[in-house]
Amino acid sequence: MNAPVPGLKPTTYIGQDVPRPNAKRLLAGRGQYVDDIRLPRELHAAFVRSPHAHAKIVHLNLDAARKAKGVFWCGSGVDVARAVSPWVGVLTHFKGLKSAPQYAVALERATWQGEAVAVVVAQTRAQAEDAAQLVEVDYDPLPAVTNMETALDPATPVIHADLGDNLAFTRGVDTGGVQDVFAGAHLVVEDTFRFGRHTGVCLEPRAITADFNPSEQQLTVYLGNQAPHMMRDIFAKHLDLPESHVRVISRDVGGSFGIKVHVYPDEMAIAGIAKLLGRPIRYLADRLESFSTDIHAREHLVKAKLATDKDGRILAFELDDLTGIGPYSVYPRTSAVEGNQVVNLTGGPYDFKHYLANLKVVFQNKTPTCQYRAVGHPIAVAVTEGLVDLAAQKLRLDPAEFRRRNLIADDNYPYTSASGLKFEALSHHACLDKLLKLMDYKGLRAEQQALRAKGIHRGIGLAALIEVTNPSALFYGVGGARISAQDGCTLRLEPTGWVTALTGVTEQGQGTEGMIAQVVASAVGIPVEHVRVITGDTDVTPYGGGTWASRAAGIGGEAALMAGHTLKANILALAAAILTRDAAGLDLRAAQIVDAATGEVLLPLAEAARIGQYRPDTLPRAFQPELTVSRQYGQRDWPFVFTNGIQASYVEVDTDTGFVKLLKHWMVEDCGTIINPLLVDEQLRGGIAQGIGGALFEECLYDDTGQLLNATMADYLVPMAAEMPDMVIGHVCTPTKSSELGAKGAGEAGTAGAPAAVMNAINDALSTLSARVTEQPFTPERILRALGKV
Amino acid sequence: MENAFQLAVKVNGADVAKTVEPRTHLIDFLRNDLGLTGSHIGCEHGVCGACTVLVNGEIVRGCLTLACQTHGAEVETVEGLTESGLIADLQTAFHQRNALQCGYCTPGMLVCATALLTEKPHATREEIREYLSGNFCRCTGYEAIVDAIETTAKNRAAGKQLAATNNAEAA
Incomplete structure (x- = not known):
């Protein structure tokens, strides 16, 4: 008789650091990004783009381009519109949101610098670009609406006359009695926060190869994209094809961050031209095109107030948010979402009842804005946490203690926030406790004090946050968007x-x-x-x-x-x-x-x-x-399954140069069941880096005429290896009961909280010098101005 | 082809003879003429490092180098480094540490790290960060990449130490 074989026990990979199997081919240079795929008889497209932020197209002459070497086809907006119908980026659940019909290539008027006005198709990309320079366009420049603060003034031109004004969307929240609470409060702090326009800077530019087979009326699109089924529906609708005659293939995608989930006019034009010509058409945006035509985000001006009682308990928030979205609301997700999220999320981690918020979303002649990683969160968190630290400072309370008094208690769930968000179960206090231990908060405060005596200005900044994850159909579906929930x-x-x-x-x-x-x-x-x-x-x-x-x-x-x-x-x-x-x-x-x-x-x-x-x-x-x-x-139990977390930043500010050195960053996050800690931790680290970019470096700079001034990677700064600190990650685990797996999302919490943590750390460092910064990015110049040195 | 240039270059150990336009960039030559799509196009103005390759052992930007400038030179790309097995340990360290997400910057990072590990085999974390300062990664926040390179450096140093000890004992 054989010796008994030990029986097999059940094993699980949930919670294990399993390296990603698909990473091996990427490491070997064997990825299949869109521009790596070659099709027989393919042609290359290049766009002619408006150099003006707002201009009438008086005359377009394609003759010279048509005769150029290698050129196969040239077209205007009217030519492309024969294959692609226009769209309007509105959804019914954003009541009152308006936008104008947008064409793949501008018809009579360009509304931002970079909007395409003509397309050239040639044998090679270089030939297409050569010929694009031969397209003659006569423009009649129109006044450009660039400053969102004056976009609604009667003297400001209206970008789309049919819409009546430049107001795209507005929303208010009023729980009632807010002014009375502010009037009777022990402490009221208020401040104004400015956020620069960002863009995603995916390392792989937007790329598409569209192939149309006339005999089968079949469109195959290779597209670097996050939502292939959504794009299939949209190509089918606007190219007038049965949905089953459209195939969208998104193999390897070189970074997305929300940038590659929107409908871009360029991609619609390429698919339309492929249908017109019956040949594969390829297009890869160059970096200048990426900066001026990838969606932008986060241009907000926020005035906000916070009221507390004498014990430092938050009584009320008031918020006034203004954001500029460019000339069109982006299709199909709309450009109302970011401002809407700011209204929803402000004050999110805290237990208070009174809230008054007003949002205005205005049109401008700048690149269109839309959802970018952590949509609205970095703004809401910076406003909230900036005011929280200011209140703690005025009350002479330690910022960690102030948060302990106000974060929603861990046993107080389910909880409905003042703005109406529903939280299933969060763990703010457990996360705070873990963070303070992880960073040795007391020890760090002692080190900060000791160094201050030596004239070294270090600061510690905290930022609590909530993150929208696992959305139900209430995010888009209820508003009529054909985006699967x-x-x-x-x-x-x-x-x-x-x-x-x-x-x-x-x-x-x-x-x-x-x-x-x-x-x-x-x-x-x-x-x-x-x-x-x-x-x-x-x-x-x-x-x-x-x-x-x-x-x-x-x-x-x-x-x-x-x-x-x-x-x-x-x-x-x-x-x-x-x-x-x-x-x-x-x-x-x-x-x-x-x-x-x-x-x-x-x-x-x-x-x-x-x-x-x-x-x-x-x-x-x-x-x-x-x-x-x-x-x-x-997911049908909640509108969204929220996660929570808290971050801390430790910085040193050079008060002579205004430079900020990031010394270390910590984050404790609760995303429920962790399927792969290795992947979750790196999502958080990457997200933090993107948030830090916005806090210290990134901003799309425009002049008064709507010219984008820094559309190169040498001028639009992003965090590189030398700027980034090491990041310590910790977890608390509260699985969602809405699913058996219990997993919530982790992709955006890093980006949501990092700018606030860095801002609070800088202001903590500057606190003894009576200086304060609230305009992102916190450039050396802005810090020196706050210090009164320039 | 105007002013066609007869280019002779060794790419990943193999002799290549091709007619190119003088204006053709090295990255376009590698990707379009040779099908070596591992090196990527990121910014096309020399900042992001996605097109980093080795020319005569030195790291260069494929978007700032004309193909004809490599006439008579030896070019190595991620494909060649992979097939030779020279960076297998570095690739394993990247894989184990999840030092890549979308992977678009990764070939450039690997080529840059290859040069770093040759030039500064005992580089500190700060030196690694500084050396990578011309390679943009939007996904990772760089920490995992620094970790993977540091691990490789330490393993290689330990391996050399072991080999030296073994040689000494054999002698």
Whole structure:
């Protein structure tokens, strides 16, 4: 008799640092980004762009360009409009939001510097660019609306006459009685916060190759994009094709951050021209085009007030937010969302009842703005945390203690915020406690004091935050947007016992494919190496929303988990038929069918799969193995599943030069179930870096005529390796009960809180010098001005 | 082709003879003429480092170098470094540490790190950060990249130490 074999125990990859399988090909230079894909007979496009922020197109002469070497086709806005219908970026749940019809290529008028006015298609990209320079355009420059503060003045020209004025959207929140609370408060602090325009600076510029096959009326679009199914719907609608005749393929995507989830006129034009010409058309934005035509974000001017009682308890917030969005509300998500989020999220971590907010969203002749990583959060968090620190300072309370008195108690859930947000379960106090311990807050304060005596100005800044994740259909669907609020996962058991997973959520580097593989492997009971994940192809993946609003793990992961459970049950039913045993007594562990009670190995999964595929004749007549399953999941318990966290920044300010040195950064975050700590931590670190960029370096600078002044990477500064500090990450884990997996999102919390933490740290460093900065980015010049040195 | 240039260059160890336009940038030559799409186009004005390759062992920007400038030179790209196995340890360290997200900057980072590890095999974290200052990564915040390079440097130093000890013992 053989010695007893130790039984297999169930294993899970949830919570394990599994390196991403798809990263290996990227490390070998074998990625397949859009510009790496070559198609037979492809042509290259270049755009002619308006040098004016606002101008009438008087005359367009394409003759010289048409004769240029290698040129195949040239077209104006009217030519492109024959293939692409215009769109209007409004949704019904943003009541009163208005915008004008936008064309892929401007028809009679350019409304921002960089808007395309003509397209040239040639044999090579260089030839197309050469010929684009030969396009003659006569412009009649019009007055440009650039300053959002005067956009609504009667003397300011109206950009779209049909709309009546330059007000795109407005929204108010009034819980009632707010003015009385402010009038009777022990302390009222107020300040004005300015936020510079940012853009995403994805390292891979926007890229598209569109191929149209006239005989089948089939459009195939290779697109660096986060939401391929949304884009399929939009290409179909505006190119007048049946949706099933459009295939969108998003293989490797070189960074997205929300930049690649919008409808860009350039991409619509390329797809339309492909349909007109019946040839593959390629376009890769150059960096100047990226800066002037990728969406911008975050240009806000906020005046805000905070009231407290004598014990430092927050009584009320008041907010007045003005934001400029460019000449059009961007399609289809609209440009109302960012300001709307600022109104929703301000004061978010704190327990208070009275709130008065007013939002104005205005049109300008600048690059259109729309959702960019952590939409609205960095603004709301900076305003909230800036006022919180100011109140603590006035009350001579330690900033950590002030937060302890005001953060929503960890046992006070579910909770509805003053702005109406619903929180399922957050952990602000647990996160604060963990953060203070992690950073040795007391020790750091002592070090700060000691160095102050030596004339070294260091500061510590805290920033508590909430993050919108796992959105329900209330985000877009209810307003009429054809953006899926659910995602699906299809699992196919291969005859080898391996599993192919097809998912609607997409990968832009977050680790979506690795995360899905871990969930599927855990649910089915197979090694993670036995799962192959396919994303980003509308012909094969289940319909779904894609990756945005920190939803891939929470929504896509849950669908994968449900599919995994179902496939496992089907496999056990098959095994039961083979083994003539009761399925309830079986389990699948490490790719082996085992006795559930003892773990004894009964049958390799590969053998069960072989029989299921090739020898169903050996199974009972009534039994049909089901070896491909699909499951879908949409989060329906809450409008959004919020996460929370808190960050801390430690900086040193050189009061002679105004330079800020980032010494260290900490973050404690609660994203519920962590599927892969390695991936979550790097999402947080990358997010923090992007937030720091906005706090210290990044701003799209315009002159009064609407000329973008710094549209190169040498002039628009982003954090590089030498500027970044090391970042310490900690976690608290409160799984959401809205799903079995319990995962919430983690993609945006870093970006949400970092600017506020850095701002508060700088102001803490400057506090003994009676200086304060509230205008981002905090450049050396602005710091020296605050110090009165320039 | 106007003023066609007869380019002879060794790319990843293989002799290449191609006719190019004088204005063709090295990055476009590698990607379009040779199909070496591992090196990427990021900014096309020499700032982001996505197109970093080795020319005669020195790191250069493929977007600021004309293909014809490499006449008679040896060019190495991420594909060549990968296939030779020279950076397998560095790639493993990147993979284990998740020192890449979207991966678009990664080939340039690897080439830059290859030069760093040759020039400064005992680089400190600060020196690594400084050396990478011409390579933009929007995804990671750089810490994981610094970690992966530091790990590789330490492992290589330990490996050399071990080899030296073994050689000494053998002698």
